[in-house]
Amino acid sequence: MTEEVDAAARRIRDAKPRVTVLGTCILDRWTSGDVHRVSREAPVPVIEMRKVQSTAGGAANTALNAAALGAQVRLLGVVGDDADGKRLRDVLRAGGVDVTGLVSAPGATTISKTRVIGNDQILARLDTAGVPRPSDAVVRRWVRTLGALRRDDTLIVCDYSREMLSDEFIAALAASRPRCRIIVDAHDLGRWRAVQPDIVTPSAEEVERLLGDELPGPDRAAAVGKLAGHILHAAGASSAVVTLDHDGAVSLPHDGGAPHRTVAHPAPESQATGAGDTFAAALAVAGAVGTRLAEAADFAQHAADVVIARTGTAVCRLGDLLPHARSPQHGVVDDVSLRERLDEERSLGKTIVFTNGCFDILHPGHTAYLEQARALGDVLVVGVNDDDSVRRLKGPERPINAVEDRARVLAALGCVDYVVVFSEDTPMRLLSLLRPHLYVKGGDYTPEMLDETPVVDAYGGEVRTLGYFPGHSTTALVDKLSHRVDGAG
Template identity: 50%
Template structure:
């Protein structure tokens, strides 16, 4: 792993991972970087990887979080907590230190950058120069003070976000075993607005939809994992088969679902259209589904 002001100088070493900041990454490119810095770096992924010789690039974007670029895989964003500039001291060093620890522990890169962002967020929440200590990091990753809300809190929070002028993106699902397809969709959804809110099917709702052997993970665990993702701002649980009533109560500007659906297939489309919102179907990431993953795991256990 390489963290250097001029990563191109180390190209011949073929590092596994480089972590330039936005200014350093821009200096590697011949073209200018637009206002959508993350999008610009995603567009120039091949050039960044070629000029650094790296297998993966994480560009740190200060207040805009980070973007992870790996050849052949969807780009992965993290989002930093919004804080005043005087609270940013040390966050970049904390991010790189935590990322290094996670990579050395063989954590998958998407998980590693989320872990590192959580550590940086701990520092960002403290005034002045600070360090991330284990108790605070455990609390951040364990859901304490996270975005998991009761139904009433969720409705009030979404209404408040909309009233403040934020563009709210709403999605829902079981999220029983979180996988790469979920992560890609959630990242894409976050990119479409300012606030991403997620409604999670309750355990009884999952059983109604998926059968008596589901869910594998309880609603509390599923919500905690989602809330730990930097792209997710608020999470709640709903008991119905669809989130139609929550949509009516919150009226988010954008309702999104994964690419294995179409707007015509969604019973929620009529509700969203009625109050003037938009429905968007996200890109489909093939060969990623919770059911397939569970079947594969059970098959391997049965072979032993």
């Protein structure tokens, strides 16, 4: 799984595919603060505001995610000529989205959703009414723009309101269907049947609306698989990926092959805002570089899982996917692959922290130290001495645990991003190769005591020493266990 996500990410990075997003654009606003009392005017909490965050929603969020994943993105949509419309443009431009196709409708109000949060709990949501409508001239311009898309382009349609994308527009688009790949994410998929989408991405509720009946039985994924032919026929689509929130997603290929189910990481509904936009964007961007439907669905699921682990309406960047998709044992990488991954992390502006040791028997002193090291940056790399070098450093009776086991245990820690094994007594070669921003050691050392300090200084890095954690020692643990065994004999 990780290898497939890795391969897709590399193809995206190299190809920078072209993606056009069309649809309903929303400004998501998150206002948050602390609640310490109830109002005397009414039985409602008084929120002392701390933060207001404006993000993109709907088609705008899909566009922002596609750009964050490495695509060249153009957005076609309508906003009001108001402050919210200007703010949404600014958010999109900052995210690298081409907004020359985003039209300001005179006198219209930009769609917005304002969530009011007190003590990390959503207490209210305030929505603006009405949807800005494109003029006939704008609709004709969109049809011409879409008709000029090339075969290797991708169009994502995000249709959440009839006012925005009318039946007349859909008919015009169907009459001069673009040659490009078309993905439709719509509340009412039946409206898009004449366009013959390449892929549709309905939710379970949207499938039920499309078929006019509820999905049978308790296993929704199995039901979707059995109804594959009916779903594709009703949508007029070649393929489909049906999203089932906490049950993952089911991809239905065009060739009648077996459905493929992704595995989701369940999260509260309050954290799922915008995850569908991320899923559609990731599915489209992965598919644009030739990724098979099942693998593209896995890629999209990983991207959605990244954003639901965050608060608010979030985006998933290409560099976020590798550490997310990796299971603990995949956290152990060779030094060459690690250098490539760290180059990607560094290009995203992340601070890389490196530390090393034998880590023979992991104890609380180790975990406290590693957590403190991780807090200094964005990515923590742990170098682990192999068995031979441990014997040279600690004696012939060590290590207690083989290097494969020591590395897997370290990779399973939430604070550790990458683990790399080295065979030398010191990590000087690794430091020269990986060039981390920070080289960290425990408080029982000073930078002047370390042979590695001149290496780090030479490439412009920094050596840091952390606090000393007394009362915890692998050697002491080994001695204690030996005494117990001897006493039992």
